Amino acid sequence: MSHEPVSPSEWAAFRAAHTPGDALAATVVSVVPFGAFLEVAPGIHGLLHTQEWRGEPQVGATLNVRIRQLDDENRRLSLAQA
Secondary structure, eight states: OOOOOOOHHHHHHHHHHOOTTOEEEEEEEEEETTEEEEEEETTEEEEEEGGGOSSOOOTTOEEEEEEEEEETTTTEEEEEEO
């Protein structure tokens, strides 16, 4: 699955509302060998690394996650299961 780059305005809106440690409900959009990509807001995807899994996520499932890290320069976020 290809992930479109997040636009600066989408990232700015998400970043203004969220900080590391925030809990979110996210939808699994793809599973890859190193983790799963989850949509945490429209157009905003984060990575849940395999080391953070509690059971392998299934595409379409909703998971409770928390934001581990926000990378403003690359507009990326890493997630952990809450």
